[in-house]
Each structure stands twice: as structure tokens, then as C-alpha cells.
Amino acid sequence: MTGTTTACAGAGSAEVCASCSARRLSVCGVLEQEGLRRLNEAADHITFRAGEVLVREGDPATHLFNITAGDVRVHKLLSDGRRQIVGFLSPGDFLGLATGDRYAFSAEALAPGSACRFRKVDYRKILREMPDLEHALLERAAHELKAAHDQMLLLGRKTAMERLASFLVGLSDRARRAGGDGRLVALPMTRAEIADYLGLTTETVSRNTTRLKTRGVIRLLSMHSLSIERPSELLQLAGLEAEAVGVAT
Amino acid sequence: MTGTTTACAGAGSAEVCASCSARRLSVCGVLEQEGLRRLNEAADHITFRAGEVLVREGDPATHLFNITAGDVRVHKLLSDGRRQIVGFLSPGDFLGLATGDRYAFSAEALAPGSACRFRKVDYRKILREMPDLEHALLERAAHELKAAHDQMLLLGRKTAMERLASFLVGLSDRARRAGGDGRLVALPMTRAEIADYLGLTTETVSRNTTRLKTRGVIRLLSMHSLSIERPSELLQLAGLEAEAVGVAT
DNA sequence: GATCGATGTTGATGCAGGTCAACGATTCGG
DNA sequence: CCGAATCGTTGACCTGCATCAACATCGATC
Numbered sequence: 188m189t190g191t192t193t194a195c196a197g198a199g200s201a202e203v204c205a206s207c208s209a210r211r212l213s214v215c216g217v218l219e220q221e222g223l224r225r226l227n228e229a230a231d232h233i234t235f236r237a238g239e240v241l242v243r244e245g246d247p248a249t250h251l252f253n254i255t256a257g258d259v260r261v262h263k264l265l266s267d268g269r270r271q272i273v274g275f276l277s278p279g280d281f282l283g284l285a286t287g288d289r290y291a292f293s294a295e296a297l298a299p300g301s302a303c304r305f306r307k308v309d310y311r312k313i314l315r316e317m318p319d320l321e322h323a324l325l326e327r328a329a330h331e332l333k334a335a336h337d338q339m340l341l342l343g344r345k346t347a348m349e350r351l352a353s354f355l356v357g358l359s360d361r362a363r364r365a366g367g368d369g370r371l372v373a374l375p376m377t378r379a380e381i382a383d384y385l386g387l388t389t390e391t392v393s394r395n396t397t398r399l400k401t402r403g404v405i406r407l408l409s410m411h412s413l414s415i416e417r418p419s420e421l422l423q424l425a426g427l428e429a430e431a432v433g434v435a436t
Numbered sequence: 437m438t439g440t441t442t443a444c445a446g447a448g449s450a451e452v453c454a455s456c457s458a459r460r461l462s463v464c465g466v467l468e469q470e471g472l473r474r475l476n477e478a479a480d481h482i483t484f485r486a487g488e489v490l491v492r493e494g495d496p497a498t499h500l501f502n503i504t505a506g507d508v509r510v511h512k513l514l515s516d517g518r519r520q521i522v523g524f525l526s527p528g529d530f531l532g533l534a535t536g537d538r539y540a541f542s543a544e545a546l547a548p549g550s551a552c553r554f555r556k557v558d559y560r561k562i563l564r565e566m567p568d569l570e571h572a573l574l575e576r577a578a579h580e581l582k583a584a585h586d587q588m589l590l591l592g593r594k595t596a597m598e599r600l601a602s603f604l605v606g607l608s609d610r611a612r613r614a615g616g617d618g619r620l621v622a623l624p625m626t627r628a629e630i631a632d633y634l635g636l637t638t639e640t641v642s643r644n645t646t647r648l649k650t651r652g653v654i655r656l657l658s659m660h661s662l663s664i665e666r667p668s669e670l671l672q673l674a675g676l677e678a679e680a681v682g683v684a685t
Numbered sequence: 686g687a688t689c690g691a692t693g694t695t696g697a698t699g700c701a702g703g704t705c706a707a708c709g710a711t712t713c714g715g
Numbered sequence: 716c717c718g719a720a721t722c723g724t725t726g727a728c729c730t731g732c733a734t735c736a737a738c739a740t741c742g743a744t745c
Contacts, residue, residue, distance in 0.1 A: 192562075204509030209606075219692070224630065261596040263585060263586075263588075265675050266675065267587070267593075269593040269594075270592045270593070271588055271589040271592040273588050273589070278476055280601075284577075284578050284581055285578050285584075285585055286578065286580040286582070287579075287582065290530060291582050291585060291586070292585060296533035297686090314571070315571075316572065318564070318567045320569060321570055321574060322563070322564075322565065322570060323571060323572060324573045324574060325577060327579060328533075328574060328577035328578065329533050329534050329536075330531055330536075331581055332534035332577060332580055332581055332584060333534040333535070333536065333540050334587070335534075335581060335584035335588065336512060336522045336540060336541060336584070336588075337512075337540075338524050338584075338588055338688060339512075339584065339587055339588060339591060339658045340512045340514070340520040340522070342588060342591035342592045342635065343520075343591045343634070344443040344514060344519070344520045344635065344722080345514070346701080346702095347701075347702065351711095365721095372610070373458060377722065377723085378722070378723060379722080379723095383592075385703075386591065386592030386593060388702075388703060389722085389723075389724090390702085390703075390704085390705080390723095390724080390725085391664055391701090391703075392723095393723060393724055393725080394702095394724080394725080396723095396724095397723095397724075397725085403671075410710085410723075411624075424516065426514050427442045462717080500689060596731075596732065620704095625691075626691090626692065626693090627692070627693060628692080628693095636732080636733090637696095637732075637733060638692085638693075639693095639694080639695085639732085639733075639734080640731090640732060640733075642692095642694055642695080643694080643695080643732095644692075645693095645694095646695085651735095655725080659692080659740085659741070659742095
């Protein structure tokens with residue numbers, strides 16, 4: 188399962204960036220020609236296979252990542268094995284923001300993909316030289332913090348059904364941002380991973396998924412993709428009636 | 437309960453900052469003379485009473501705050517009144533990082549205090565001119581994000597006793613950072629607020645507090661302060677045995 | 686320092702979701 | 716294409732914490 192990442196030194200040109208499909212979703216989207224070249228110089232372009240470990244909780248925090256393809260799971264463990272997944276990353280997402288001397292989380296690929304990897308010391312220097320990038324990173328951090336607050340509300344106060352519905356609404360939003368229509372949702376993660384993200388068990392996730400299916404709110408297309416049939420009902424179940432989430436009802 | 441904050445326009449000098457006891461704990465700690473003067477120019481120095489509302493969830497996000505004295509509660513609500521407290525702020529903490537166009541949380545004073553209040557548009561401009569400040573803010577955001585991840589683990593996977601113990605360890609750490617010895621801990625918040633922070637009920641918080649007291653792990657000095665008698669035991673109960681938390685055992 | 690509303694504690698009981706168990710569906714290496 | 720391991724679903728039962736209720740304590744106010 189856990190292999191080593193394949194690194195190839197940056198080519199030094201911004202060509203890789205020019206053709207990078209994740210750029211418009213990423214912090215580097217704010218940079219122009221020269222900045223991209225500079226950033227790319229410091230980047231290792233790595234690829235990873237499903238199940239590969241990018242970061243291990245407790246290890247010295249030496250690198251930062253910009254996910255360019257694939258999906259990544261970020262989680263924390265208790266000593267007895269209880270697991271909390273604190274996020275799922277997709278292309279454009281930044282990995283390593285919430286990092287001190289050591290990683291406080293592990294990161295593992297759900298699906299094969301690729302990333303730009305930076306040595307932390309290099310990245311620090313680059314940030315000093317490029318305030319625009321630092322600004323973009325701060326905006327990203329603010330957004331992540333807001334998402335973390337939402338997740339705290341979910342974990343602390345929502346019922347199992349509300350959690351699942353909120354999760355699906357979140358996936359739908361992300362799908363729309365990535366260019367989809369928001370009805371078709373991919374589930375690259377397993378039920379166990381959904382459970383560990385929502386603070387539930389696989390059984391509870393499964394039961395509530397069935398309930399949503401039975402009620403006609405969603406339709407399972409395969410084990411790892413579904414279609415949202417009644418978005419407004421899903422929003423209600425998520426406990427978000429009042430909040431503006433931009434889903435056509 | 438909810439009153440208006442008392443604002444007095446910044447004096448334009450950095451004198452206020454020079455004598456500000458929160459500065460060494462705050463993002464403005466990185467600034468020198470000229471930067472402080474500039475920042476202070478943009479600041480309203482406000483004071484607030486216990487119970488006063490600084491920010492209301494859903495309102496347009498017009499201001500940012502730097503807490504200089506007192507304690508503040510930050511929370512989110514569901515439409516039926518369920519509440520999740522996402523953080524308690526003390527002097528030196530920044531309020532408003534995780535903010536888009538509208539506040540996604542409410543903030544209310546637990547105790548009388550004061551803050552530097554900035555108009556968001558002004559602060560943005562200042563950040564452009566002072567990369568050091570932006571950098572400090574990014575570090576602060578990274579730290580907050582890490583804390584949020586810890587809280588997700590707590591809310592998603594810890595038992596009631598582990599949550600309470602973790603909470604007390606956190607308060608102890610903060611007390612030490614503020615200059616105390618870490619044994620004496622102030623609880624400026626009510627049991628209900630602790631419960632809403634830990635995803636529990638007041639009853640469960642109360643029962644587990646009693647258990648800790650009975651076991652001799654803590655000693656209640658008053659309703660709103662306690663002493664940690666067995667720090668190592670508390671750490672164990674918090675499920676942090678392995679993690680380095682810098683408490684003398 | 687007496688009064689009263691707010692806050693905290695303790696006990697009895699209920700239930701949402703966890704646990705345990707059995708079985709069906711999917712996936713992937715050969 | 717086959718078989719084994721993994722993943723997902725469903726059912727029966729259990730438990731940790733919520734809920735409901737009664738009482739104790741605190742602290743602000745006059």
C-alpha cells in the first residue's frame with residue numbers, strides 16, 4: 188500500500204504550469220509568467236498511486252504540496268486506532284498549511300494522482316518574495332478555517348442523517364466548482380472513510396444512505412457515484428435551509 | 437445583554453500599542469514603531485461588557501478584531517437553536533480570520549474587555565503594505581487550523597471524559613502561555629458553554645467534572661477556577677499520552 | 686443579608702447510534 | 716474469467732450520552 192512517491196525535478200520552465208488543469212483552482216492561479224517560473228523551479232512534480240502515503244502524522248514537516256490531480260485523504264489517529272478524517276483534498280487544494288515542526292496529520296492518496304511538492308524552507312523564501320502568493324494562501328487558509336468551523340458544527344451538533352446530507356451537499360458544491368452541474372457526485376472514498384469523516388460508523392452511513400435512496404432523494408449510480416434527485420430536500424435534511432448555498436432548488 | 441460597543445477613534449500614536457499587554461501574544465507583535473503607528477491609525481479601540489455581541493452570524497463582515505483584554509466566545513447556530521462553540525478567544529487572539537462576505541459565526545464577550553477593531557477594507561490595504569503582518573496572520577491562521585483539526589478529532593471520536601480532559605489540558609496550556617504555571621486554570625465560561633464547545637450537554641460536563649474531582653485529578657477552587665492536581669493523569673485521560681504537550685509530569 | 690433568577694449537580698429513564706454478526710456485492714490479481 | 720479479499724448492507728442487541736426532573740448553589744440587586 189505505502190510506496191515512495193515518484194519525484195522528477197522541476198524543468199525550470201513554466202510550461203508545466205501553463206498546461207496545469209489545477210491552476211485555476213489553486214493558489215498559484217494568482218501568479219503570472221515570472222512568478223510561475225520561479226515557483227516551478229522550486230517544485231518537484233510527483234505522481235502517486237492509490238493508497239500511497241504523502242505525509243505521516245508525527246514526521247518532521249519538511250514538505251508542502253499542491254495537489255494537481257487525484258484525491259487525497261487527510262486524517263488524525265488516536266493511539267487506540269480511532270480515526271478522524273479532517274478533510275478530502277482534490278486538485279487545486281493545498282496540503283500542509285496547518286503545519287508546525289511536525290505533521291499533525293497523515294495524508295494518503297485515495298486515487299492515483301499528482302502534486303507539486305515544495306521543500307518548506309524553499310517555500311518560505313518564495314513567500315517572502317511573492318506577497319501575492321502569500322495573500323492567496325491566507326485567503327485559502329481563511330476558507331479552510333471556515334470549512335473547519337462548519338465541520339465542528341456538524342460533528343458536535345448534527346444527527347447522523349444531517350451529517351450525511353451535509354456531506355453530500357458539500358460534495359455537490361465541490362463538483363459544481365470543478366465544472367459539473369452538481370447533481371452528479373463522485374464518491375472516491377469508501378463508506379469507512381465517509382464514516383471517519385462524519386464521526387459515525389460504516390453501518391450508520393450505510394443505513395442512512397439507504398434511507399436517502401428509499402426516499403428518492405438520491406439515486407446510486409454505482410458504489411462510487413450517485414445522483415442527487417431532490418437537491419432541496421437534501422438541503423433541508425442537512426439543516427441548511429436558511430443558509431445560502433447556491434443550489435438550484 | 438446585547439449593547440453597543442464603545443468606540444474611541446485611534447489616537448494616531450503608537451503609545452496605546454506600547455503599553456498594550458496583549459501585543460506580545462498578538463499578530464501586531466511582529467511590528468516595530470512605524471508599523472504600529474500605521475496600524476493604530478486604522479484602529480478603533482473599543483471596550484465591551486460581559487454578554488455584549490461583537491459579531492452576529494449572517495451580518496455583513498465589515499470588521500476585524502484583535503482582542504486586547506477579556507474573553508470572547510465564538511459560536512455557530514442551527515435553525516432550531518442547537519449551538520456549537522468553535523472557539524474561546526483571549527487577549528492576543530484575532531477575530532475574523534475565517535470570514536467571507538458575511539460572518540459565519542457570532543462572537544460574544546464572556547467577560548468585560550477590549551479590542552482593536554479594524555474596518556476590513558482598511559485592514560486589507562494595510563496588509564498589502566505590510567507583508568510582515570500578513571505573514572504573521574498566515575502563521576496565526578495555520579495555528580488555528582491545526583487547533584480546528586484537533587477539535588474535529590475531539591468532536592468526532594473522543595468520549596465525554598476524553599473531551600473534558602482535553603479541554604482542561606488546552607486551558608492549562610493557554611494559561612501557561614499567558615504566564616501562569618499551568619496548574620491554576622480559570623474557567624470564564626459556564627458549564628453550558630463548555631458543553632456546547634465539546635459537543636455534550638451540561639449534565640454530562642457536570643458529571644465528568646465531578647468524576648475528575650472525586651478521582652483527585654482536579655480540585656475545584658470556585659465555580660470558575662480549578663487546580664490540576666495530577667497533570668499526567670489528565671493527559672492520559674485526554675488521550676494524548678504519546679503527543680508532546682510540554683506539561684511537567 | 687434576604688430574595689430570586691441563573692447556574693450547577695445529581696438521579697432516573699430513554700434512545701440514537703454503536704457493536705456484533707451474518708451475508709451479499711464488488712474488485713482485482715492471476 | 717475465477718476466486719479471495721475487501722467493501723457494503725442489513726438485522727439484533729447494547730450502551731454512552733441525552734433527556735427529563737428535582738433540588739442545590741451562586742451571585743447580582745436592592
